[in-house]
Amino acid sequence: MQRLRDLAISDSGFVFDPFSGATYTVNGTAQVLLDGLKRGLDRDGLVALLRERFECSTEDLPRDIDDLVQSLRMFGLVPGGFEVRG
């Protein structure tokens, strides 16, 4: 998780990975989730964080969280076997 914690994330959603030099763009939702993951929140905690920060209706939030985590795994920003707790 160190690599995730080392990410530099600007307010505008620009992400820099000092380990690889790669850069990314994230939207506001992903930015909030990255913050939550860095803090070690579990699935319920992440869902609560999203509901607190955004106007959510019927979206499948756990599915979206898993989708982001898959992207993080794929880009090597979290270990290969990483799963959100809960």
Place this chain on the structure above:
Amino acid sequence: MSRPLYDRPILARHQTGLMNKFSRVASMQPQTHIDGVPVQTLTEAYGSPLFVFSEKTMVARYRELRDAFARRFSKVRVTWSYKTNYLDAICKVFHREGAWAEVVSEFEWEKARHNGVPGERIHLNGPLKTEATLRRVLPEGTLIHVDNFDELALLERLADELHLTPKVAVRVNMSVGSLTAWSRFGFNLESGQAMTAANRILAGKRLELVGLHCHLGTFILDPDSYREQAAKLAGLANELRRAHGAILSFIDIGGGFASHSKLKAQYLPGEQATPGFDRYAAACAEGMAALDYPAGQEPTIVLESGRALVDDAGTLISTVIANKRMPDGQRGLVIDAGVNVLFTSFWYDHDVVPAQPFGGISEPTVMYGPLCMNIDVVRDTIQFPPMRTGEQVVFRNVGAYNVTQWMQFITYRPAVVIIGADGRHGIIRKREQLETLLASEEVPSWL
């Protein structure tokens, strides 16, 4: 303070590499209406997926083509290529504008006759002309484009039996520039085969040689090809005049003009790469200047256009079924139209945009159809904005070949509608249902 609306999380990696000379990708705009009619209105009325044709665009393209050639040739005939799209309503738009019919089978000939085209205003082309077909069409004066010597012999025999002098054209194939020659159709020019066929027709006097025809190929982006083709056809016509005194009534340069779609191997988008009709016409006129015919007896220039007339007029609306994250990081978008209805996905990178306003970060996306087949990819990698299930996308320039080459496979084929020049819209082909398919099935008594 109100909270922002939730949007699915997106993490898009920046791609590094050499910048192309066009810099960044053009920004995508939604297409919410087709000829002034909201996309949502259309799908609520006719379902999804849905093909939508614009009468206004068809008419505009037809007139643009006709005028481009009419400015350069005293006699021009546009024939509507039935195989491109033979729905009656589509054909009627072009026939109303004055197009004759170009058909390649007895089925298409029947369609043209059904649409009110007189037999003598039909050019029958292609390699499939059975004796039964010819017996049916010859008495109606249909123009026959001869493909091979067996067909020529058959026509001569039928001319005797039916006491007719069929009007025929010699279909010619040739090498032009770097194009792959479509040598399987007609008689070869360079080997002398085309001249032999024409000599036989003119000497035999059982058939009337009225024209020459060459179809160079398809989606030809280089107008210069038509200059060379026209010059070679003019050369052959000159030879026939010198040898036999023959004056042909038409020279058919075929079709092959590109639409605004983009081939997979093509670098530039259609709006930059596709030549205007004027450039094709100018090239053809330069080549045809080699024709040595008496003043006032110039042949009619025949065009067999299909794709270039109707492709830009067709749109496919499709609905998002699901989002997926693929193992390579791309987003997978499952939509309700696959290669079964959008057959041209196999060779085009279709221009596809959302049908409603959108926001958020675009990411590499691959669009899959609804089939349980790995080949069912309707658009591979495209930067595409976030889409929710139930939202719609619009594929543009899909009017040619899809509603003829589509397959009834796994699911029903969708409805097709037309939007009239005045904004009215109506169905021109119903969505298939179980009864549609059962109507042609039978179960033997022992089952």
